[in-house]
Amino acid sequence: MPRPIRATISAGALAHNLRIARTHAGRARIWAVIKANAYGHGLERAARALGAADGFAVLDFAEAERLRRAGVTQPILMLEGIFTATDVPLLNEYALTPVIHHPRQIELLGALARPVDVYFKVNSGMNRLGFTTANAQAGYQALRAHPRVNTVTLMTHFADADGATGVSAQLERFAALTEAFSGPRSLANSAALVRFPETHADWVRPGIMLYGCSPFADRSAEALGLKPAMTLASEIIATQELARGEGVGYGLGYRAEREMRIGVVACGYADGYPRHAGAGTPVLVNARRTRVVGRVSMDMITVDLSDMPQAGVGAPVTLWGEGLSADEVAAAAGTLSYELLCAAAPRVPVVEVR
Numbered sequence: 202m203p204r205p206i207r208a209t210i211s212a213g214a215l216a217h218n219l220r221i222a223r224t225h226a227g228r229a230r231i232w233a234v235i236k237a238n239a240y241g242h243g244l245e246r247a248a249r250a251l252g253a254a255d256g257f258a259v260l261d262f263a264e265a266e267r268l269r270r271a272g273v274t275q276p277i278l279m280l281e282g283i284f285t286a287t288d289v290p291l292l293n294e295y296a297l298t299p300v301i302h303h304p305r306q307i308e309l310l311g312a313l314a315r316p317v318d319v320y321f322k323v324n325s326g327m328n329r330l331g332f333t334t335a336n337a338q339a340g341y342q343a344l345r346a347h348p349r350v351n352t353v354t355l356m357t358h359f360a361d362a363d364g365a366t367g368v369s370a371q372l373e374r375f376a377a378l379t380e381a382f383s384g385p386r387s388l389a390n391s392a393a394l395v396r397f398p399e400t401h402a403d404w405v406r407p408g409i410m411l412y413g414c415s416p417f418a419d420r421s422a423e424a425l426g427l428k429p430a431m432t433l434a435s436e437i438i439a440t441q442e443l444a445r446g447e448g449v450g451y452g453l454g455y456r457a458e459r460e461m462r463i464g465v466v467a468c469g470y471a472d473g474y475p476r477h478a479g480a481g482t483p484v485l486v487n488a489r490r491t492r493v494v495g496r497v498s499m500d501m502i503t504v505d506l507s508d509m510p511q512a513g514v515g516a517p518v519t520l521w522g523e524g525l526s527a528d529e530v531a532a533a534a535g536t537l538s539y540e541l542l543c544a545a546a547p548r549v550p551v552v553e554v555r
């Protein structure tokens with residue numbers, strides 16, 4: 202018998218979420234962001250299910266190559282551009298669109314054999330990647346004058362589109378930095394796409410919403426009409442009866458406050474379950490909510506079955522996904538759904554469903 206854990210990926214949910222993104226995007230075109238193995242959903246699988254996207258955005262050249270080998274014909278945006286000189290011929294070979302965020306990358310483009318489109322990234326306040334007032338003019342002119350650069354699209358990224366700061370200061374800075382430049386524009390991640398229509402411009406770049414999670418702490422994915430694309434599920438593999446005061450799991454940090462019945466689930470941090478999920482983190486057993494108790498270990502977690510006498514060995518468990526949002530589990534574990542989805546481990550078998 203295989204270990205009962207599995208990740209079910211719904212191609213239909215991915216396609217549905219892309220349609221939701223499309224209703225927000227209006228006339229803007231959509232880069233489906235499928236970096237990090239499509240946030241854990243599988244690169245080729247996600248590209249297939251999101252085949253109606255106008256383009257795909259990734260980070261690694263190996264990911265871009267895999268997409269081309271899988272027959273992807275849409276444009277592919279390299280979100281961090283080129284890293285070394287060996288990447289330059291790959292831009293031509295796989296017809297990739299690099300983000301250019303640093304003068305060093307413009308120097309490297311000298312080795313291009315044939316023209317490419319590029320994204321010119323400006324730093325409008327996030328202070329991670331991008332040209333600033335000091336070098337944006339020179340960088341933009343160098344790209345426009347470059348004999349092997351076709352379209353230059355102007356781009357920035359928001360630091361707090363989902364939070365209290367919003368986008369207005371960065372929008373203003375972006376406008377000032379690019380006012381003398383012409384070309385299409387791309388600004389919005391999922392949060393900006395949903396919340397700030399003024400950021401839509403020519404191309405939007407949703408990621409997390411395509412996977413059915415909410416970019417916002419205070420708005421659920423369900424309220425946004427999104428469907429979870431990944432369900433991590435397993436089963437109860439053992440039960441224990443605890444007397445009041447007895448501990449459970451490593452460190453015995455959790456103590457039974459009364460007589461308790463405990464279920465042991467075949468899922469641990471080596472499967473991608475967050476180790477910091479404390480007692481109280483929600484989990485579904487037999488489609489009913491209960492909670493994690495005791496420390497998450499490498500291969501197992503323990504859950505409270507005290508009020509579920511009928512839940513025994515073999516009872517189905519949902520860690521997140523259908524019926525229990527990854528956003529909620531992540532919040533209880535002090536992290537984000539992004540991290541949970543990306544962490545789904547290679548040892549977890551994947552089942553693709555329509």
Ligand SMILES: *Cc1c(COP(=O)(O)O)cnc(C)c1O
Pocket residue numbers: 234236280358389390391392406407408409410416
């Ligand atoms: C990851 C990424 C996105 C997608 O962000 P979400 O919050 O997942 O929608 C968009 N743009 C850039 C530059 C990114 O790196």
